[in-house]
Amino acid sequence: MPIIVVDKLTKEYxxxxxxxxxxxxxxxxxxxxxxxxLAVNDVSFHVEEGEVVGYIGANGAGKSSTIKMLVGIxxxxxxxxxxxxxxxxxxxxxxxxxMGVVFGQRTQLWWDIPVSESLNLMRHMFxxxxxxxxxxxxxxxxxxxxxxxxxxxVRQLSLGQxxxxxICAALLHNPDILYLDxxxxxxxxxxxxxxxxxxxxxxxxxGTTVILTTHDMSDIEKLCSRVMVIDKGSIVYDGQLxxxxxxxxxxxxxxxxxxxxxxxxxxxYKLGIQDVNRxxxxxIFRYDKRKVNSSSLIQFVLEHxxxxxxxxxxxxxxxVIRRLYLSMADxxxx
Numbered sequence: 001m002p003i004i005v006v007d008k009l010t011k012e013y014x015x016x017x018x019x020x021x022x023x024x025x026x027x028x029x030x031x032x033x034x035x036x037x038l039a040v041n042d043v044s045f046h047v048e049e050g051e052v053v054g055y056i057g058a059n060g061a062g063k064s065s066t067i068k069m070l071v072g073i074x075x076x077x078x079x080x081x082x083x084x085x086x087x088x089x090x091x092x093x094x095x096x097x098x099m100g101v102v103f104g105q106r107t108q109l110w111w112d113i114p115v116s117e118s119l120n121l122m123r124h125m126f127x128x129x130x131x132x133x134x135x136x137x138x139x140x141x142x143x144x145x146x147x148x149x150x151x152x153x154v155r156q157l158s159l160g161q162x163x164x165x166x167i168c169a170a171l172l173h174n175p176d177i178l179y180l181d182x183x184x185x186x187x188x189x190x191x192x193x194x195x196x197x198x199x200x201x202x203x204x205x206x207g208t209t210v211i212l213t214t215h216d217m218s219d220i221e222k223l224c225s226r227v228m229v230i231d232k233g234s235i236v237y238d239g240q241l242x243x244x245x246x247x248x249x250x251x252x253x254x255x256x257x258x259x260x261x262x263x264x265x266x267x268x269y270k271l272g273i274q275d276v277n278r279x280x281x282x283x284i285f286r287y288d289k290r291k292v293n294s295s296s297l298i299q300f301v302l303e304h305x306x307x308x309x310x311x312x313x314x315x316x317x318x319x320v321i322r323r324l325y326l327s328m329a330d331x332x333x334x
Contacts, residue, residue, distance in 0.1 A: 002046035003176060003209050004070065009079035011040040011065050039065040041233035042079070049176070050207040052199075054224035054241070056214065056321070062233040063213045067179055070211070071101055084176060097126065100170030104182030107166055109154045115165045116150045119172065126173040133172065140168040143198050160191035167195065171202060177209045178202070184216055196222050217317040229324060236328055241317075248323040249315035254285040254294050261305030271300060281308075 017033040040062045047053055057063050068074040069081055072088030072095050081088055088095045101108070109118040123133045141147055144164040149157055157165065163183060170178060180199070184192040200223065202208050212223060220227060220241070227244060229237040237244060251274075258281045268276050273287040285297060294312050301307060315323075 003049045003084060004045075004047035004211075005080070005082045006043060006045050006066075006070075007080045009040055009043040009066070009069065009081060010038070010077045011062075011069060011074065012077045013037040013039055038233050040069070040076075043230070043233070043235050044079075045228060045235065045238055047209060047211065049209055050203065051226060052203055052210040052212065052224050054212050054214070054220040054227040055230065056217075056220060056227060057230035058325075061230045063230055064181070066230070067181060067211070067213060071095070071099060071179060097173065098175055099177045099179060100173070100175040101179045102163070102166050102170045102181065102183050104163065104185040107154060107162055108169055109162070109165060111155050112153055114151045114153055115146065115157070118154065118165075119169060122169055122172055128173050132174070136172050136174070137168075140171065140198075143201065144168055144194070160187050163187065163191070163195060164198075167198065171208075174206070175208065177211065180210060180212045180214075182214055182216075183212070184214070184219055192216070192218070199223060217321065221317045229321070231325070231328060237324060244324070245315065245317070245320050248327065249317075249320040250288050250290050251315045251319070252287060252289045252292075252294060253313045254287070254297055255311045255313070256283045256285070256298070256301055256305075256307055257281060257309040258283065258301070258305040259308055263301065263304045267300075271297060273297070 013036070014034045015037050017035050043062070043066065055063055055066065065074060069076050070083065070088060072092040075089045083095055084098050086095050086098075108122075109115065110121065119137065122128075123130075128136075137146075141150065144167065146164060146168060149161045149165070152161075154162060154165070167183065178199075183199075184195055187195070196219065199210060203210055210223070212219060214220060225241055226239065227237065227241050228235055229244075260281060263283070265276060268285070271287075272291045273285050275286040277284040277286075283301070287297070298307070298310060
């Protein structure tokens with residue numbers, strides 16, 4: 001049975017309509033008009049236990065509203081959510097016991113006290129047995145390297161240190177589900193990789209279900225096998241990341257370093273490549289891998305030049321998502 005069930009979920013907001021100018025401002029004091037904003041529109045999905053799911057979309061697409069309804073902060077306008085059989089907004093306390101949440105822009109730790117005291121307060125809030133608490137602190141402290149700052153007030157931590165402490169706090173009570181909203185925002189490459197490895201290890205070792213929203217597509221590529229893409233409140237893709245890449249990431253780039261020789265551009269374009277860029281003895285070919293085979297292209301170059309080195313690059317996940325959005329735009333216009 002799925003750990004999360006979302007069925008025909010809709011969330012509407014009422015927003016005050018404001019008229020420009022002084023006359024409009026005065027008029028709004030006596031007669032207010034509201035407009036309905038549809039943030040989430042008839043969204044349905046299931047999440048199985050132990051999955052790591054990327055939930056992505058542009059700003060204002062409906063990601064945050066969905067997550068806030070999943071954790072019980074917002075009440076749906078219509079539709080149904082159950083998490084472990086509970087309706088989140090009707091069972092906030094019980095739901096909180098089963099989940100951990102990390103918002104990259106906010107901290108759940110107390111600003112003016114050391115990290116160790118914040119974590120100890122959370123032990124009492126969640127009624128975590130002392131043995132389990134100590135085991136988790138030892139485990140997470142080792143993997144996340146908390147020892148270097150565990151006695152430092154939260155306000156004195158770097159962003160990377162605070163994020164590591166927040167993730168530790170979110171997992172102290174062994175939640176079934178971990179919601180991550182931009183967990184690596186603003187971090188350097190080393191800190192990002194450390195957090196990603198930690199999330200993967202917790203998922204493997206404990207079967208923790210992870211729902212990840214992020215604008216960093218490297219997070220999605222390195223953590224998630226399944227992605228859901230939301231656009232203007234509606235799910236436009238829900239499936240395996242590899243299938244998404246196969247459908248919208250068909251462009252490859254082949255870079256070949258030669259010892260000289262000459263290749264006729266007309267012959268190259270006859271092979272079906274989209275573009276060739278020459279930089280001295282380096283050739284950069286761009287093509288659709290459904291139409292052009294990289295091995296055949298390398299063989300063709302070998303017939304004209306000696307190859308010193310070559311590199312084949314798949315489409316980046318950012319490009320895959322961009323092409324998905326372009327496809328949706330073309331569909332709407334059509």
